[in-house]
Amino acid sequence: MASIMGFLMYSWVLLPLLTANEVPRPCVLPFTYSHKAYSSCTADGIQNKRLWCATTGNYDRNREWKYCAxxxxxxxxxxxxxxxPFAYKDQTFYSCTNKxxxxxxxxxxxTxxxxxDKKWSYCADK
Structure with a gap:
């Protein structure tokens, strides 16, 4: 019984604290929604018309998504x-990279x- 209580305590109290700082998953582009391929964020299918994207290659199958930055x-x-362009490890980049x-x-x-300079940001979802 004590182990069940410990598990419940962990999952109810501690788990949200441990996952609160997780970086949101990136958009996967292109992705499929309603059997159509999207190569950028879309407002299709959403009432508030905010841009969103799938976080897997196939929203129809996985139903995983996020609002776009x-x-x-x-x-x-x-x-x-x-x-x-910017320099990173003696290479020149003309667009965002996941290197x-x-x-x-x-x-x-x-910069x-x-x-x-060691200064960076995550890229907006395109």
């Missing part, structure tokens, strides 16, 4: 906009050189 966010530069990203999230430098 319209501007850069997170990172260590307070959501500053991307600067293109070396922990969970595949696309990011960008917010001309991540190598020099």
């Amino acid at each position: 319209l501007t850069e966010y997170g990172g260590n530069s307070g959501g500053q906009p991307c600067v293109f 070396d990203a922990q969970i595949g999230r696309f990011w960008c430098a917010t 001309g050189s991540y190598d020099k």
Whole structure:
């Protein structure tokens, strides 16, 4: 009985605290919704007309989604906009990249050189 109570305590009290800082899953583009392919966020099928995207390749099958971020966010530069081109590991990037990203999230430098300044944001969902 004690182990059941412990499990309930963990799942009801501690689990939300542990997952509160999770980074939202990125849009998967293209994705399928109502048997149609979308290569960017859409307001189709939603009453409030906010842009959304699937977080898997097939919304029809998985029903996983999120509202789209319209501007850069997170990172260590307070959501500053991307600067293109930018340098990272002696490479030049002309668009957002997921190179070396922990969970595949696309990011960008917010100065001309991540190598020099180490400033970045997650990219807005396109």
